[in-house]
Amino acid sequence: MLGPLEALIPFGIPCRSRNFSDVHTPATLVRGGTSKCWLFQQVHVPADRGALEKLLVAAYGSADPVELDGVGGATPTTSKAAVVSASPASGVDVDYLFAQVGIGTGSVEWTSNCGNCATGVALYAVAKGLVPITGDRTRVVMRNTNTGAVLEGLVDTTGGVVHDFGEQTVPGTRAGGVAVGLTFRGPAGRTTGALLPTGLPAQDLRVGGADPVRVTMVDAGAPVVLVDAASAGHTGSEPLDAMGALVPWLRSVRHACAPELGLAVPGAEPGDAVPKVGLVGPPVAYTSTLGDRVTADAYDVSVRMLSMNAPHPAIGLTSAVAVAAAALAEGSVVARAARSPRDGRLRIGTPAGVVAVACEDVRDGVPGRVTVQRAARLLADARIYVPDHAAAPGSRRAA
Amino acid sequence: MLGPLEALIPFGIPCRSRNFSDVHTPATLVRGGTSKCWLFQQVHVPADRGALEKLLVAAYGSADPVELDGVGGATPTTSKAAVVSASPASGVDVDYLFAQVGIGTGSVEWTSNCGNCATGVALYAVAKGLVPITGDRTRVVMRNTNTGAVLEGLVDTTGGVVHDFGEQTVPGTRAGGVAVGLTFRGPAGRTTGALLPTGLPAQDLRVGGADPVRVTMVDAGAPVVLVDAASAGHTGSEPLDAMGALVPWLRSVRHACAPELGLAVPGAEPGDAVPKVGLVGPPVAYTSTLGDRVTADAYDVSVRMLSMNAPHPAIGLTSAVAVAAAALAEGSVVARAARSPRDGRLRIGTPAGVVAVACEDVRDGVPGRVTVQRAARLLADARIYVPDHAAAPGSRRAA
Structure with a gap:
């Protein structure tokens, strides 16, 4: 045994x-x-x-x-x-x-x-x-x-x-x-055929019964809807919890814009991935989610994005490309909110901190190359x- | 530039x-x-x-x-x-x-x-x-x-x-x-000096105004309070969510036992780590948290432990040692609930599945060595x- x-x-x-x-x-x-x-x-x-x-x-x-x-x-x-x-x-x-x-x-x-x-x-x-x-x-x-x-x-x-x-x-x-x-490389118009799919750098959009808000629809990296935060009574530098409260409204904005980008038929809910949507505002001092104080001088434009219908903790790389490309378009909500002059390098303030993006080979307002500063180890x-x-x-x- | x-x-x-x-x-x-x-x-x-x-x-x-x-x-x-x-x-x-x-x-x-x-x-x-x-x-x-x-x-x-x-x-x-x-090696009595710190294999304990419950206090691997589930109207094979509902009661049981183990003065709350506490019952067929059907023949005794005042998803190794050592004591709640004969090898049914424990070098009912079956890669x-x-x-x- x-x-x-x-x-x-x-x-x-x-x-x-x-x-x-x-x-x-x-x-x-x-x-x-x-x-x-x-x-x-x-x-x-x-x-x-x-x-x-x-x-x-x-x-x-x-x-x-x-x-x-x-x-x-x-x-x-x-x-x-x-x-x-x-x-x-x-x-x-x-x-x-x-x-x-x-x-x-x-x-x-x-x-x-x-x-x-x-x-x-x-x-x-x-x-x-x-x-x-x-x-x-x-x-x-x-x-x-x-x-x-x-x-x-x-x-x-x-x-x-x-x-x-x-x-x-x-x-x-x-x-x-x-x-x-x-x-x-050549990130503009990959989805819709044009950097500015509606042909306009910005336009007023009425969502539901509310006053119109000003938006820029841009296709670079990904199709993205950028909302002028001020036109909707916001700042674009909201903390993440405040962004959480804005999700239903921002979803209705992207819902309204998706057909203009050819990403949904009118009235139908677009897929969760694109278009991406976010708020844009001028730089203001804020505290990052890491607890760091970020001064208004440290960056050029505030952006608060949604990702898959939830507040993004920072910003997706393709959204960063879209924001930088939109900054090149006179009259876009980014160009109006961002610090000037813009020499092709845009520092984006996100909830988690600042990310720098550079546009190069710009012809007729369209960037041939967009570079995001990253790090690896x-x-x-x-x-x-x-x-x-x-x-x-x-x-x-x-x- | x-x-x-x-x-x-x-x-x-x-x-x-x-x-x-x-x-x-x-x-x-x-x-x-x-x-x-x-x-x-x-x-x-x-x-x-x-x-x-x-x-x-x-x-x-x-x-x-x-x-x-x-x-x-x-x-x-x-x-x-x-x-x-x-x-x-x-x-x-x-x-x-x-x-x-x-x-x-x-x-x-x-x-x-x-x-x-x-x-x-x-x-x-x-x-x-x-x-x-x-x-x-x-x-x-x-x-x-x-x-x-x-x-x-x-x-x-x-x-x-x-x-x-x-x-x-x-x-x-x-x-x-x-x-x-x-x-x-020699896991018995390390904390209290004896395998059975109260000198008894089991005893009745009155907690609050309720009917008495039968418990075994054992010190092997760690000091552990094992409750005869049947004496309290339970089975010892409860699913984890049902165990969650029993946490306050089991805490009061360990609270009552801690002074007898020298681990707290009467009336004071013992520390979260020891004594450990759990329910013991006979083997019955159940479904593990992995979704596997476990037959009553596949193991010898049901145990449901708390760990740090929350239901343990399986069983801690030191608790497994205590259960196996308690099984050696005639009249303990483990010996009464477990399938017999017990040849020194006890298969413990836990929410996550069965773990086997073997006692060796047993002298005067005290195991000199207790081995738990594990795996590594x-x-x-x-x-x-x-x-x-x-x-x-x-x-x-x-x-």
Whole structure:
């Protein structure tokens, strides 16, 4: 008869024999802005999308709501991955496939992009030698293979070397990182065909029975509805809880504008993602959600956005692009609220702090390139022990 | 004049020059039971406690409530660390110093131990060659240097090799791992001096004006008050939400018992941690919080514990030790409720599933060793990029 310990530990459970490289997958954890993302090199993971998804689900412990049995962070901003490779496309340095690894779903969402992760990819590409350093700044041209979008990352390589650490911050965290300028190429009119889809820099809009409010509809990075806060009795520098109270009204504004952007038929509710909507006002002193006092001199324009019908804690990168592009249009609600002169560089005050955006190659008021100041940092180089992901889901459950 | 991009990326921020090994700290992420823990070897981190704390805070991003800028998991069960070394103590293989890395505090709590992490340390010690493999089972004697407690881990090394993966589960997760039996040596009477501090295997207790309930007070692993559920009109197999409703009553029971355990003066509220308190009942079929149907044959006794005055999702390891030790005492509420015969191995039904506990070296009803069946898995071997932790807090904030 077995003693209690022998009975406790089952004897002879078959062990798995797999190649070392199949089990120990190299990956690097990066922080890009306010996201954490594991980066894999294509040569280390399957090219087949289904097999790759199984690998990521197994590596992250994605079947579990707390991603206990893996390297996932169990929040949407810390359960991201990207697969990086040298690009076969002319003029592109690296391709990256972005993966939003599901939390508790055991699946991966493949249709989106992530600007934060792109800044991490840019730093990684330089740090891992995929792109040669070119002096104090190194440009990395990246193609997001999920969407086809081409982005540029301008990585601070001061002194001609890669830096492990840096002092650049982004709104939403005090953590410093290596400065990475993230450039959106030709962002105007991608959805609607024009920077100003209605042909007007601003227009008055009557929502419900209320007095008209002044709005700018702009398509750059994403289609965005920007409301002149003052025209509606607001400031554009509202704290997040005050923004929460304004959600129903701002939803009705975007609802009213969506048909003019071709994003919904009149009367129908537009999808949650676009158009994005927010309030714009002049710079005033305020306290950020990190507790920092921000003076009116420290930035050029106040913006308070919604994201998926809730107040955004800072501002999405594509919304920042839209705000900066709108600032170029004389008479837009941004141009009227923002500090002048505007030399192509706009500092946007968000609830979490200030983010700087630069427009370049401006022709007929349309920016050819829009760059958002971001930061990234490598957090860890690792070999991940990936459970046997070829097995059927649930096969690792105890017998 | 600077162009917008030059203005955007500040030029000439000083880069830090440090030794490679100072920046890239080797560490291994393990899952022990339902916790994730980074393990460091003592040779790679400072021996000085203050310097070590700064390193961990920097590596985890602990100053930030979401541990964005580091490898911390931003929950109490995923923001743990341990430093492992060969032990100078006779009969001990490895010492480990446990660190509960604060989330948003920028500090480390050094006074506790973690049984889950201990199982990870045991597997790690074998996998990293700190302890030689001894056939199909390898015993690792560990000293927790926070508390001085000595524990043993019996690691499944079937075939005389370390396994990266395994099928053993613990309540609270479906994830399989390598079986590790975690043994508490001489756990009885550590707090009160006796396994049965009142000298009785069970006694009737009147709480408030209600009818008396039958309780067993036991000191093994921790001082624990176990209530015969049936004597109070309950089952001991209550779902978690029903347990929530019983919290005030169970608090009053532990309040009444604490003075008899020497843990509070009569009338005073005992501390939240001990004595622990829970309901005990016979095995019945139930559905676990993972959604699994558990038959009455699959376990021996139902237990529903509180932890820090809230329903425990499973059972704490020290409470499991107490329940198993109490089962040895004829007439205890556990012995009366549990399936017989009891051969020293007790399967405890918890809300999250079944955990097996074995008592050995029993003399005069007192177990010399109590082993809880656990599982562990190595998740990743890494080199962590640790920001300059010698710098003062906040120095990495942007100028």
